[in-house]
Amino acid sequence: MLEIKNLFAGYGQTDTISNINLNVDKGETVSVLGANTAGKTTLLRTISGLTPRKRGSILFDGSELLDMEGKDIPALGIGHVPEGRHVFPKISVIDNLYLGAYSRQKDPEIKSRLEDIFELFPRLKERYHQLAGTLSGGEQQMVAIGRALMGKPQLLLLDEPSHGLAPIVVDEVHCAIEKIAATGVAVLLVEQNAALALQVAKRGFVLSSGSIVIKGTSSELAENPDVKKAYLGA
Numbered sequence: 001m002l003e004i005k006n007l008f009a010g011y012g013q014t015d016t017i018s019n020i021n022l023n024v025d026k027g028e029t030v031s032v033l034g035a036n037t038a039g040k041t042t043l044l045r046t047i048s049g050l051t052p053r054k055r056g057s058i059l060f061d062g063s064e065l066l067d068m069e070g071k072d073i074p075a076l077g078i079g080h081v082p083e084g085r086h087v088f089p090k091i092s093v094i095d096n097l098y099l100g101a102y103s104r105q106k107d108p109e110i111k112s113r114l115e116d117i118f119e120l121f122p123r124l125k126e127r128y129h130q131l132a133g134t135l136s137g138g139e140q141q142m143v144a145i146g147r148a149l150m151g152k153p154q155l156l157l158l159d160e161p162s163h164g165l166a167p168i169v170v171d172e173v174h175c176a177i178e179k180i181a182a183t184g185v186a187v188l189l190v191e192q193n194a195a196l197a198l199q200v201a202k203r204g205f206v207l208s209s210g211s212i213v214i215k216g217t218s219s220e221l222a223e224n225p226d227v228k229k230a231y232l233g234a
């Protein structure tokens with residue numbers, strides 16, 4: 001579904017991420033771990049066409065994304081839940097969700113997608129008309145995920161969905177990600193919370209200073225002494 005080869009990207013002269021090789025199969029959940037400033041957000045933003053690409057290849061479902069503009073990428077089936085959620089604070093929950101469907105405004109399935117999102121996050125249905133800026137952090141994360149799902153993605157890019165949330169809410173978000181994955185959507189999950197990412201994903205990559213330094217199944221990563229030391233607090 002997603003195949004990244006020898007990808008370099010970054011701002012100005014510098015390569016923020018370099019020589020990235022990574023793939024995600026249809027319906028698979030894959031994690032990207034790494035410390036603060038490792039380049040995790042840049043990687044997701046590069047896939048979505050929001051960071052300048054230098055060279056390499058990003059194949060998605062047979063299409064080369066490298067020269068495509070960010071505005072054209074959601075319609076291909078890539079949903080992006082940005083770091084820090086970025087909900088629109090002064091409009092309602094429902095209007096935030098509809099914004100996620102801008103590339104599919106004529107899609108007759110929009111109403112049923114909304115129902116699916118409310119089934120996944122019943123709390124959003126209760127708060128339908130509430131301004132998104134007045135929601136809790138966890139609820140805003142649900143809006144951000146719901147908004148991305150409105151675009152009917154085949155691949156969902158999730159940038160630190162658990163960041164700053166209370167443990168009980170982290171469990172809720174984690175459970176929602178598993179439910180989304182169970183519907184056949186592929187997930188590329190970026191987390192600083194490595195323990196969480198390894199529970200949700202089957203495989204993962206570790207990014208350090210913009211390069212992939214370790215990859216493996218989640219159980220291999222969990223046993224890896226470097227991963228344990230750097231990311232699992234062992």
Ligand SMILES: Nc1ncnc2c1ncn2[C@@H]1O[C@H](COP(=O)(O)OP(=O)(O)O)[C@@H](O)[C@H]1O
Pocket residue numbers: 011016034035036037038039040041042043
């Ligand atoms: N818009 C930008 N302009 C210039 N440098 C940036 C920009 N965004 C991020 N960077 C730099 O790229 C590096 C990687 O950042 P980022 O991808 O946000 O890492 P992470 O998500 O792993 O914390 C950092 O050194 C950061 O300062």
Ligand SMILES: [Mg+2]
Pocket residue numbers: 040041042083
């Ligand atoms: Mg980040």
